[in-house]
Amino acid sequence: MIHKILSGLDKLYGFRTASAHCDVPCGIYDPSTSQIAALTVIRMLDLINELAEKETLTIADQARLSRLVSQKEEHAEKVKAEVRIIWGDYFKQAQFDQVSGVNELVHSIMLQGSKCRQTIDQDNGPELLKLVNQFAEAFWQTKGVETVTATCPYPPAQLVVYPKLG
Amino acid sequence: MISVFKIQGESMSPRLSGGDFVVASRFYITLSxxxxxxxxxxxxxxxxxxxxxxxxxGRFLLTGENEQSLSSEQMGWLxxxxxxxxxxxxxxxxxxLAT
Structure with missing residues (x-):
């Protein structure tokens, strides 16, 4: 009630603003970081499974495996964090009204990201990317930016949703 | 004198969010x-x-309501x-909400 009154008066007279400052400039959101992290997860899973084909692992192979697993987990977590930031900080009621099912989609990404951390099943990576691409599509839709789906020009050469800019 | 301010930003969330208004007084008896x-x-x-x-x-330190806020150290003694x-x-x- 009081917000409505003040909002109406604001339109007429324009109240001064008081900034609830953040420590970083707000408004910079881009799902590409989560897409790159998801691609990294797929690549790490591929490389881990290449190692799995070897009959025996040398010490160097074991060191490499350890590094690949660590990177896989780190980037799966990064996917979750980056998506959470956009969902939590950027999406407001206006954006939720523009695209439906975002909450369920984000929850699916959280679950799939965890799956990627927990296992080395190669099917989990592309599924994560698929969900993150859907999230990117939803994000760009709220910005009124068209998207295009193209194969990324580097391994793991997967379909990625890009904004159609310029 | 009473003033109305419109909030920009989210560092006071969940107490105050961007787009909320506050009614504030230039004159006050105590500051706590x-x-x-x-x-x-x-x-x-x-x-x-x-x-x-x-x-x-009598100088004071400020803080926000969440970790997005500028820190008290950044804002300094005022x-x-x-x-x-x-x-x-x-x-x-x-x-x-009464603040």
């Missing part, structure tokens, strides 16, 4: 830790924050003269 104030900061301009600590000299108004109550989108 926990009060919400509109301050003319020498670096960050007109900001709204919570008083975190008042020192013996003189009373920087306080432009003390918030009396807020008009939020869905509710009216």
């Amino acid at each position: 830790e926990g009060d919400i104030v509109v301050v003319q900061h020498p670096v960050y301009g007109r900001i709204i924050k919570r008083v975190k600590h008042i020192g013996e000299s 003189a009373r003269s920087t306080i432009k108004a003390k918030v009396l109550f807020s008009g939020r989108k869905n509710t009216l």
